[in-house]
Amino acid sequence: MTEPAISVRNLTKRFGGKTVVDDVTLTVARGEIAGFLGPNGSGKTTTIRLMCGLLQPDAGRGRVLGHDILRERGAIKRKVGYMTQKFSFYEDLTIEENLAFVAGLYQMPARRQVVAETLRDLGLQSRRGQLAGSLSGGWKQRLALAACVMHKPELLMLDEPTAGVDPKARRDFWDEIHRLASDGLTVLVSTHYMDEAERCHRINYISYGRLVAQGTVAEVVRNAGLTTLVMSGAATDRAARLLEGAEGVDQIAPFGNTLHVVGRDAAALRRSVERIAQQTGTEVAAADTSLEDVFIQLMQGAEDNMA
Structure with a gap:
């Protein structure tokens, strides 16, 4: 069997x-x-750095791309493309100059050809002479991705790569990630966006340093054991106030003219919601539990390791 990445x-x-x-x-x-999900300060970035050879763990063991994370960190670094949260390229150099600099760091042969191919493959050719500092968030993101993949890594680690870019740029980025994965590249990506998490084959949820959920999106949602009810009508604001602290109610979230109410105890949740619905003249309907509902529930149930 093929060893995991x-x-x-x-x-x-x-x-x-x-x-x-x-x-x-x-x-x-x-x-x-x-996908690698979790709130700010949950340990996602540190975990990524442990796996790509930038940090030494205090305990634990493992292999990345066939190399031991304790003894072969240098070999892992050469096979991984790591995209950090912060844009980390020279803003007073052009796109092409930044890529040429990265190619030099990797001591790549035929650097001009590699840079030209990377510019073409990532759609950067028309902006090759533009200063990196003048790029929009989406184009900076594309430059960062180009620099990560130009040495043909086997594993791509992306730390919240789409933070601060518009929805079109995010979708284009994810289309590119799926194209790269279809060619055999393995990708680990941390994100706060639930729509991005749903585009992953599997997700891993870390909260305050501990991994608390793993699996496909459907598996994680199902294993959370949550029930979601939607209230609609003119008095959902009043219903929300009355539901605070009610039996079986774990989450209350307004969505436009509706109110999403979530809980682990389905029977208790339904009793409370139906009672408040009668008092407020609102209607109740069942709904599918979303990944965001699960995300919030896992956050609420975790203990802050920094407290």
């Missing part, structure tokens, strides 16, 4: 007495697009 067990990392990554076990198959 990532297979790590019990990864732990501490900073100043605080456990930032706590006993994380994770597997990513080759050719898979794996």
Whole structure:
């Protein structure tokens, strides 16, 4: 059987007495697009850096692209493309100059040809002479991706790559990710956007350093065991106030003229919602639980490891 691209067990990392990554076990198959979800400060970035060879774990073991994460970090770095949250290229150099600089760092042969091919493949040729500092968020993102893939990595690690870009640029970016994955590239991407998580083959949810959910989107939603009811009518604002603290109610969220009410105890939730619906003259209908509902529920149930 083909060895997974990532297979790590019990990864732990501490900073100043605080456990930032706590006993994380994770597997990513080759050719898979794996989502990495979690709130700010949950340990996503630190976990990614542990796996791509930039940090040494305090405990745990594993292999990335067939290399031991403790003893072969240099070999892992050469086979991974890592895109950080912050744009990290020279803003006073052009797109082409930045890519040429990266090609030099990797000591790539035929650098001019590699840069030209990368410009063409990522749709950057028409802007090759534009200064990186003058690019919009979407074009900066495309430049960063180009620099990550030009050395033909086997694994791409993307840390919140689409933060701050418009929906069109986000969709174009994800179309490119799926194109790369179809050619055999493995991708691990952290994101806060639920629509992006739904485009991953599998997702992994980390909260305050601990991995608390794994699987396909359908599996994660099903395993959360949540029930969602939707209230509609003219008095949903009043219904929301009355539902605060009611039995079985874990989440209350307005969506336009409707109110989404979520809970783990389906029977108790329905009793409370139907009682308030009678009082307020609102209507009740069942709805599918969303990944966002699960995300919020997992956040509410986690303990802050920095507290």
